Amino acid sequence: MNGMKSKNVKKQGINKKTAGKMVPKAQAEPQEEIEEYLYMLPVDVTVQDLKPVIQADEEKKDLWKELDLMEVKLSHDSLIFENFMDCFDSASDQTFLKENGVKKVYAFSYQAQDRSAVAQALKDIHAVFGGFIASDTEDLKPIYQPEDF
Numbered sequence: 758m759n760g761m762k763s764k765n766v767k768k769q770g771i772n773k774k775t776a777g778k779m780v781p782k783a784q785a786e787p788q789e790e791i792e793e794y795l796y797m798l799p800v801d802v803t804v805q806d807l808k809p810v811i812q813a814d815e816e817k818k819d820l821w822k823e824l825d826l827m828e829v830k831l832s833h834d835s836l837i838f839e840n841f842m843d844c845f846d847s848a849s850d851q852t853f854l855k856e857n858g859v860k861k862v863y864a865f866s867y868q869a870q871d872r873s874a875v876a877q878a879l880k881d882i883h884a885v886f887g888g889f890i891a892s893d894t895e896d897l898k899p900i901y902q903p904e905d906f
Contacts (some may be wrong), residue, residue, distance in 0.1 A: 790869040798861040800890040810885045811878045834868035836875050876906035
C-alpha cells in the first residue's frame with residue numbers, strides 16, 4: 758500500500774510541473790468554428806451595393822473593390838463576402854444559376870459565435886435584393902433563407 762501512495766504522489770508531482778508550463782494558444786483554447794455559405798442573388802450587384810444595406814457602423818465595414826470583397830467586423834471575428842461567380846464555370850453550375858435566377862454569387866464566412874449578427878446582415882441584404890443561401894457543398898444543398906439563421 759505504501760508503494761501505491763508514493764506512485765500517486767509522484768504522479769501528482771508531474772501534474773504540478775506540467776500545469777505551470779506554457780501551453781500553445783491553439784491547445785489552450787478550443788478552435789472556433791468557421792461557417793461558410795454561398796449567397797445567391799437574383800441581381801448582379803457588387804460589394805459597393807451590399808455595403809449600405811448592412812446595418813453596421815460604417816467604420817466596421819471595409820471594401821476591396823478590385824476583389825469585390827467586403828469585410829464586416831463583428832464581435833468575435835469578421836463576416837467576409839467574396840465574389841464567387843468565377844467558381845461557377847461548369848455547365849452544371851451555369852444550369853443551376855439559370856434555373857434559379859441567380860445573377861451573382863458571394864461566398865461568405867464567419868465565426869459561429871457571430872451567428873446572430875450575421876443573421877441580421879443576411880436579412881438586411883435579403884430585404885433589399887432577395888435571393889437565397891446555399892451550402893458550400895458540391896450539390897449546393899441544403900438551401901436556406903436568411904430567417905433560417
